[in-house]
Amino acid sequence: MKIKKFKIGDYHAEVTAILGETGVKFEKKPAIVICPGGSYMYVSKRESEAVAYDFLKRGYQVFILNYSTIGTMIEREGRQASRDELYQIASMVEDDRVLGSEFPNPLIELALTFAHIREHIHEYNVDSDNIGVIGFSAGGHLAASLSVHWNTDWLSDLVGKEARWFRPNFQVLAYPILDYELNGEIAKERGVGDPIYMSMASRMVFGAKIEDDILDKATLKNHVSSDTPKTFIWHTVGDRLVYVKNALDFADALEKAGVPWEIHTFNKGDHGLSVASEITGTVNTHVQKWIPLMFEWLEGK
Template identity: 35%
Template sequence: MNCMQMDLPTQGARLYTYFLDSSPELRDSGRRPAVIVCPGGAYQFNSDREAEPIALAFCAQGVHACVLRYPCAPARFPTALCALAQAVAWVREHAEEYHVDPDRILVCGFSAGGHLAASLGVFWHQPFLAQASGISADLCRPNGMILCYPVITSDPAYAHMGSFENLLGPGADEAQRARVSLEKQVTDQTPPTFLWHTNADTGVPAENSLLFCLALRRAGVPLEAHFYSVGAHGLSLASEVTANAQGAGVQPECAGWFDLAAAWLKRLAPAGGK
């Protein structure tokens, strides 16, 4: 495995790689998909529970993985988004060197990291992102998204307001909040999406995912979604591997999400099926 860490052009952003070795003994090891993981943390910090354990789980499925440690508050939008665009572009530019399939580079995000991943999914082709990040749309386009209990909407009825305050600043106006309310930004250019949430999530209500699902459906974007009846916010793998320091975060009823996501990824056609 090729494990590296590197600073990205966006100040405070660092990419950690978990690239699997290629071997003539392994079928298809020369061009594997890659997933860039964005941990949650309300745009206040990057959660360790949603970082390396997720990358290693993907590696165990024969998938390359990277973890993006992105800038949080007081950094404001679109700083973290620029970092993710640069991360996707770096992996795509080095695809041949590290045996990555450049048409199967996905983003995976948890909670606020899900908002970040989904932001790239809806904004990758927007001129403002190319201007801010220095990355062209063709390099930063994700071929798919795996969103785990994501922050999506700024609607006060369902929003995780702390994430939006950290992302935009406490003085953000309605127009600024609407811009990053991602259910309003979905188009037919948004990549195929796998999504899961729990109905019992009181931190980021399931309506965030439901609203995004409806927007994807209207736009004709391929979608797979799973909603679990039990489980608090921030489950990560929902297993003992990612239990928090107090032992919470283990929910066997939800732990199957990862196998479902891995199976979906393997069915995903090159270039996101577009």
């Protein structure tokens, strides 16, 4: 196994490549780009390496995108902060401060990651027609953002490359937040959710002021088309941070667009379960089934 790291984009994103066999004598491998969650405030460790090993075992080359957040910015400065400390720091960020997490910057970083992989397919021993993305929570929003916008002129202009370089061949969305406005409305109707936290999360994604055009682009069900790649989704009905309706509405949009999709909803389980095993600290043997189900789907079984 070989590990390589490289910076991507204009802010403080970094990609960790975890590679199996490479070289001309080996068969080309599928690749997966992992987008962990973290409210666009930090990049969750629980949704990175633990997920990577499952893909490595199935013969994938793995690329973990630590996209730009206030957390990665602090790490790049050589400091460490707990999640609670990050919340405190985030609550004091000036309105005009650019953090790098504001939409669409992480999307540009993800697109550049795909382009980098395709530009180095021989070095990484990757099949250029079998590169997908998996995203968790906010990382699911990031993954789906690329999947619905990869073929747009505005994204090509921002990335500085033709769309074919960063087209995902498939996507996997784990308890994704796909509609921030909807999620906030549900929380308000149910009388749950921390208004301060929700305000900070909005600041991380949209900046101090939400522009109508940006909100529309970030509401991903609005932009599903026949060019959206095949999609696997899983969510828990018991999730009280990102509501399952995010996934159901997106699946409905995929169906209307004629995109192949599969969705699994598990009745019980909190938000952020990742692989739901001892390695991530929360064991849910029922939810763990999403992993073999996903690989069966990916392998066409």
